Amino acid sequence: MIAIINYGLGNLTSILNIHKRLGIDAVITNDFKTIENAQKLILPGVGHFKKGMQNLQESGLQPLLEQEVLQKQKPVLGICLGAQLITKHSEEAAVNGLGWVDAHTVAFDTSKLNGLKVPHMGWADINVLHENELLHNIPAQPRFYHVHAYHFLFDANEEVIATTEYGYRFASAFQKNNIYGTQFHPEKSHKYGMRLLENFSKL
Amino acid sequence: MPRVRIIPVLLLNKGGLYKTVQFKKPQYIGDPINAVRIFNEKETDELLLLDYTASKEKRGIDFKKIEEIAGEAFMPMAYGGGIKSFEDAKKVFDAGFEKIVLNSILFSKPQLIKEITTVYGAQAVIGSMDVKKNLFGKYKVFSFSGTKNSGYDPVDWAKNLEETGVGEIMMNNIDRDGTWAGYDVSLIEKISHAVSVPLIACGGAGNVAHLKNAVTAGASAVAAGSMFVFQKKGMGVLISFPSEGIKI
Numbered sequence: 001m002i003a004i005i006n007y008g009l010g011n012l013t014s015i016l017n018i019h020k021r022l023g024i025d026a027v028i029t030n031d032f033k034t035i036e037n038a039q040k041l042i043l044p045g046v047g048h049f050k051k052g053m054q055n056l057q058e059s060g061l062q063p064l065l066e067q068e069v070l071q072k073q074k075p076v077l078g079i080c081l082g083a084q085l086i087t088k089h090s091e092e093a094a095v096n097g098l099g100w101v102d103a104h105t106v107a108f109d110t111s112k113l114n115g116l117k118v119p120h121m122g123w124a125d126i127n128v129l130h131e132n133e134l135l136h137n138i139p140a141q142p143r144f145y146h147v148h149a150y151h152f153l154f155d156a157n158e159e160v161i162a163t164t165e166y167g168y169r170f171a172s173a174f175q176k177n178n179i180y181g182t183q184f185h186p187e188k189s190h191k192y193g194m195r196l197l198e199n200f201s202k203l
Numbered sequence: 204m205p206r207v208r209i210i211p212v213l214l215l216n217k218g219g220l221y222k223t224v225q226f227k228k229p230q231y232i233g234d235p236i237n238a239v240r241i242f243n244e245k246e247t248d249e250l251l252l253l254d255y256t257a258s259k260e261k262r263g264i265d266f267k268k269i270e271e272i273a274g275e276a277f278m279p280m281a282y283g284g285g286i287k288s289f290e291d292a293k294k295v296f297d298a299g300f301e302k303i304v305l306n307s308i309l310f311s312k313p314q315l316i317k318e319i320t321t322v323y324g325a326q327a328v329i330g331s332m333d334v335k336k337n338l339f340g341k342y343k344v345f346s347f348s349g350t351k352n353s354g355y356d357p358v359d360w361a362k363n364l365e366e367t368g369v370g371e372i373m374m375n376n377i378d379r380d381g382t383w384a385g386y387d388v389s390l391i392e393k394i395s396h397a398v399s400v401p402l403i404a405c406g407g408a409g410n411v412a413h414l415k416n417a418v419t420a421g422a423s424a425v426a427a428g429s430m431f432v433f434q435k436k437g438m439g440v441l442i443s444f445p446s447e448g449i450k451i
Contacts, residue, residue: 011300011301012297013270013297013298013299014277017273017299020274046323046326047322047323051322121370121423122206122208122248123208124206148326190277193277194277
């Protein structure tokens with residue numbers, strides 16, 4: 001069973017709906033027992049970084065997630081803000097992130113955007129950098145739905161599994177051991193999104 | 204180049220889908236669930252569902268219906284119509300929509316935008332405005348399904364919406380609605396240059412060339428009703444969408 005972590009932010013219903021469609025057992029939950037019993041975790045989220053970290057701390061979910069992800073090595077998939085929270089820090093707020101990967105979350109460098117508007121909102125072809133279980137059976141340049149004003153910036157490129165171009169190239173999906181994250185929204189990206197979530201469920 | 208979003212607009216009224224001409228003469232299109240399923244199969248970029256008379260007729264939001272519709276949509280979905288409070292917005296997000304559309308309420312309660320964006324982010328709120336020319340040929344913003352003249356000039360109102368914090372602005376041209384005559388390109392140009400948030404153009408699209416014209420004029424996304432639900436002007440219902448989008 002996959003636990004879709006409810007920490008009060010984001011469109012959880014869409015993520016649940018697509019799992020129902022795919023016939024994958026998933027629940028929206030903030031119940032500690034349910035999260036401990038789940039085989040995999042999805043950390044969703046749309047909204048402000050500070051609010052996200054605040055909610056994870058106040059609910060007591062942060063230490064629980066650390067136990068499940070870092071000690072028990074459960075596969076986790078961060079989506080959008082959920083993936084940004086996995087980085088060490090965000091320019092959006094003066095608070096630290098979960099820090100599970102060697103990356104920061106930074107604002108779009110508008111000087112390099114040639115007039116493109118922020119937030120980046122819409123479909124974009126991602127570039128799959130190398131074969132990966134999460135992106136298995138997905139063509140080299142599938143389109144995914146993006147909505148964000150900030151993006152990941154990795155210290156080294158080994159953990160980056162896909163990039164997206166919007167004015168310039170940025171890391172849009174990552175993997176470090178059991179920890180996965182996407183800047184884009186697989187739950188709103190038709191067939192390639194379905195395939196990605198199916199791949200995650202089979203890890 | 205980034206892909207331009209092409210957004211079918213579905214008008215909901217008491218559980219059915221309709222299409223209007225200049226905000227009048229609603230014609231029945233069919234069942235919304237069926238339509239959304241077809242748009243799913245066609246891999247549509249994004250969908251906009253508007254209960255277009257909810258505010259005018261003081262109806263509440265049909266949460267049961269819209270939740271059912273969102274459950275069928277595996278693409279980004281926005282809902283507008285009758286949202287008057289943070290609680291309304293929260294229930295719409297919980298129903299499975301990622302964006303909400305605010306229009307009439309913004310004339311009496313502009314602070315609602317901030318209340319929603321501080322929790323859900325600016326990208327989740329579309330400020331929509333319906334525009335038509337008054338008797339003297341001047342553009343004005345109308346509310347309550349085009350029945351009430353707010354007195355605002357569309358460019359001023361767009362700037363105001365941006366300042367108040369919406370993530371996107373949608374401009375719907377009432378005079379062109381359902382006419383297949385093409386977008387109001389000069390107005391799109393004026394508004395898109397006056398604001399820095401994305402502008403969704405709506406009203407008048409009849410073919411792909413029209414969509415391209417709107418983008419050239421500065422629209423970040425293009426929305427249309429008739430051309431995605433009818434075969435041709437004056438002809439029968441046919442739900443369609445160019446597969447995998449159109450690269451503009």
